[in-house]
Amino acid sequence: MKEPLFTLLILIATMFFVAFVCRMWAIKFGSTKLSDYEVFDGDQVPSYVTKTTNNLNNLFQLPLVFIAACVLSISLAYVSEHLIFNAWGFVVSRYIHTLVHITFNQVLVRSIVFGAGLYFLIAIWIELFSII
Template sequence: MALKLVYPALAMIFWIFVVGVILCVRRKNAFTSGEVRPDEVSVSTERYPVPARLASANFSNQFELPVVFFALIMLAIQVAATSYVMAALAWLFVASRVVHTLIHIGPNQLPLRGAVYGVGAIALLCMWAGVLVAVL
């Protein structure tokens, strides 16, 4: 049933919106606190304080690996590669993105963040293999 893959895709889309809200709140706080003025960031965002820059970087990250995730979800549904294993891999990817965000906008420990990113990338590679097996 294709719905097994639709739910993690919807969850990933929701998470992207959550990260966008976090970004907006952190930027608003930077303006409200006086840490930055609009004219200082109208061309480059380098003047934002670190919390706002981390949220911005993480928001950008949501349009990197997740693009591959969404493509794989659509391909998997198209070729009927909608097993429970594929659904588990999709949920693993979504969970990895949530944890990655929490690390990135929190303590920002690069080794841990990289490991979590790797888990998500491996989940996508396994999903790709699942789609490939379905079409061969």
């Protein structure tokens, strides 16, 4: 479970960087001002800033439930092929979700990928609850 967890954390760190770069890019080219980010009540920010910020926010919702499952699995020293398969399935779904979200952002595609990730996460928790 350490490898899928680490891979998800890389995605989160990457999106922090991408969101920062997008905000600085918008400031540099005059689309926004630095003060717009103090309480997010300034002028309308460019869509690429909104998309990256929204995706970063998403990475602190459902993925936290996955992180908790990984911590539980590690602390119980429990691992199985099924658990690893579902963990990687969840992580891959989050990478695909991020890619869709910050590029063409088609809601139906994003929802399908989200649903697949949710399926993997539920399977992880069902397995973990079955051994407790």
